[in-house]
Amino acid sequence: MxxxxxxxxxxxxxxxxxxxxxxxxxxPFNDRIEYKIGNRIESQPAWLVPPKAEFRAIERGYxxxxxxxxxxxxxxxxxxxxxxxxxxxxxxxxxxxxxxxxxxxxxxxxxxxx
The missing domain is CATH 1.20.58 (Methane Monooxygenase Hydroxylase; Chain G, domain 1)
Structure with missing residues (x-):
């Protein structure tokens, strides 16, 4: 055609x-923050990070x-x-x-x- x-x-x-x-x-859409609580290291979207977390790094979202x-x-x-x-x-x-x-x-x- x-x-x-x-x-x-x-x-x-x-x-x-x-x-x-x-x-x-x-x-990925959201910024993700890598944080440490005790001996655990986790990465979650910025709005889910608990207040007692120790900041380690940030992964930018797109x-x-x-x-x-x-x-x-x-x-x-x-x-x-x-x-x-x-x-x-x-x-x-x-x-x-x-x-x-x-x-x-x-x-x-x-x-x-x-």
Whole structure:
């Protein structure tokens, strides 16, 4: 169906959308704090750390990047849907034009042979 220049655009946007969605799913969202209570060392999101914990390290989350990638993926998939719909509407017109061109070639060949 997409035999013109839009085929590269559609496949690129769809691939980018799927890759963005996969990366957004894989990254951790919350910041995690590594802390020590007694002899135990644990890592939890910042809002779950008990008040008596001894701070050891912080692991940054990717909340902003995840949101941006999810929006990019959604926008890419919506754009692909809109382009595919437009192409679906234009395809019957292209088929009719191709049919008329074939008839014109046939009449041209018939006129030359007569």
């Amino acid at each position: 997409l035999a013109n220049k839009n085929q590269a655009v559609v496949s690129g946007l769809l691939g980018l959308g799927i890759a963005s969605l996969a990366v957004a799913t894989a990254l 909340g902003g990047i995840k949101i941006l990638l999810a929006l990019l993926a959604t926008g890419g998939c919506v754009t692909v849907m809109l382009i595919a719909r437009k192409e679906g509407e234009l395809e019957p017109v292209r088929q009719r034009i191709k049919q008329y061109q074939n008839q014109a070639y046939e009449f041209g060949f018939a006129a030359e042979s007569a």
